[in-house]
Amino acid sequence: MVSTLETDIRPGLGLGKFELGSSLWSVIELLRGMQHVFPMVDVKFDPDTPTTPVILHIRPHLDLLFSGHHQRLHTICLRRLRDLNPPVTLKYKDTTLSSSEEVLRRVGVSRTFGPTYPGDDLQYPGVSFSFEEDGRNDGLKSPTLHTEDRMQExxxxxxxxxxxxxxxxDALGEVTECxxxxxxxxxxxxxxxxxxxxxFFPSNTNSVRVRIGISTAQDLICDLGQPLRIHYKEDDRMTIHSRNAFADIQGDTDYFYNYLQxxxxxxxxxxxHVVKKIILHSNVPGTPLFQRYKRCPWEIEGKPEDNEDESPSRVRFYDRADVIGHFLSPGESPPSMLLDRTDEEDGLTLPSSKTRLLGFDGVILEATESEQVVAVMLF
Structure with missing residues (x-):
């Protein structure tokens, strides 16, 4: 027997287990833990744009739209209310609006939410009800079923x-702080x-400063809490490129604090036990590291032009790698290396799995073939 998908409407806040403003990473982690309820999820995005909005299509009932820059849940769409695989029960407060036995109609919405403005859809603050299956209006509506029909489904x-x-x-804009x-x-x-x-959010929260060579493991735990994972460094392949023959000879004792969230x-x-390197991840869809980490909205700050420069120039995670490279080292071509992360993952194939490592003074960028920066390392 297929279990019923029970959802409650919270206008302006969310629907069911999904909260507006939640990160893409958090929502996919939630779905991973509920595969028995949501067994089929499609991820849709533009592979050539780092700030593409992302849509999670949870078959057959839900579409979740995430904003392009900060990957936060912007819009929730519940559809196919009459599809019984699985059946859906939709509630608002203590009222059942729709179920396998009860059809949600225009008159039912009006009785529950009250009057609204004229138009094809019923619009209320934070929620709307549409009579089109997929948002398509082809102008072929039956003349006996006009937009004011009380029994319209x-x-x-x-x-x-x-x-x-x-x-x-903006339907594709960013989410307001919540x-x-x-x-x-x-x-x-x-x-x-x-x-x-x-x-951090909320905006009145104190900032946390992490300094290379100064901040300790204890500082990180006090400021950020326990990391989700602790990984001991075992990959020393990069030491072959070091000019120092004895570089990182004690590297096996180094370890990562992984703040995936x-x-x-x-x-x-x-x-x-002091910070040696910092790696910030961009969570670019379609890359091998997608969804391992939440998107970190990083910005690299340049040097002030003079003592009165209170807002020095910056480049950001959504800028192209060549733009960031020119910012870090104007007029110079950085040394680069190729990396294929799928070499470590048997059975994983992606259309463009190779990235380039671009070296600058104190910074390494990992960039895709389309110039999207998937990670930045500070050392």
């Missing part, structure tokens, strides 16, 4: 954030040869 329910008075929200973001990174400002300053790795010295 609702085909889709769309949940978004509530607009402020007079505000017009409680679902609390405790997550708002901005990671990189200073080369120094470290990174982390700003923040999109950051810290390489710690196994002897001093």
């Amino acid at each position: 609702v085909k889709r329910v769309i949940v978004t954030q509530k607009n402020a008075p007079g505000e017009v929200r 409680s679902a973001m609390d405790g997550e990174i708002k901005r990671a400002v990189v200073k080369v040869h120094d470290g990174v300053t982390l700003d 923040h999109g950051i790795d810290f390489l710690m010295s196994g002897t001093t």
Whole structure:
């Protein structure tokens, strides 16, 4: 017997287990833990654009739209209310709006939510009800079934954030700060040869500064909590490129603090337990590292032009690798190496799995063939 998918509408906040403002990484992690409820999920995106909106199509009922820059849940669409594989029960507070026995119609929406503005859809703050199956309006509606028909059947329910008075929200724009973001990174400002300053939600939260060669493992735990994983460094293949024959001879004792939920790795010295390197991940769809880490919204800050320069120039995670490279080293071509992460994953094939490692003074960029930066390493 197929279990019923029970969802409740929270206008402007979410639907069922999904909260507006949640990160793509968090939602996919949630789905991974509920494969018995959501066995089929399609991830749709533009492979050539780092800031492409991402759609999770959870067959057959749900479409989740995530914003392009910060990968946060922007819009939830519940569709195919009459599809019984599985059946859906839709509730609002203590009222059952739709179930396998009850059809949601225009009159039922009006009785529950009250009057609304004229139009083909019923629009309320944070939620709307559509009578089109997939948002397509081909102008072939039956003349006996016009938009004011009380018994018109609702085909889709769309949940978004509530607009402020007079505000017009971009359907593909970013999500307004909300409680679902609390405790997550708002901005990671990189200073080369120094470290990174982390700003968190809510906006009045104190920043955390992590400095290479200074911040300790204890500092990280106090400021960021326990890492989700601790990984001991076993891969020393890069030492072959070192000019120092004895470089990292004690490398086996080094270890990573993996803050997957923040999109950051810290390489710690196994002897001093001080930060040696920082790796910030961009969570670019279609790459081998996609969904291993949450997108970290990093920015690399340049040097102030003078003592009065309060806002020095920056490049950001969504800028092209060549733009960032020119920012870091104007007029010079950095040395590069090829990396194929699928070499370590048997059975994993991707259309473009190879990336380039671009070396700069204190920074290494990992970039795709389409110039998207998937990670930045500070040392």
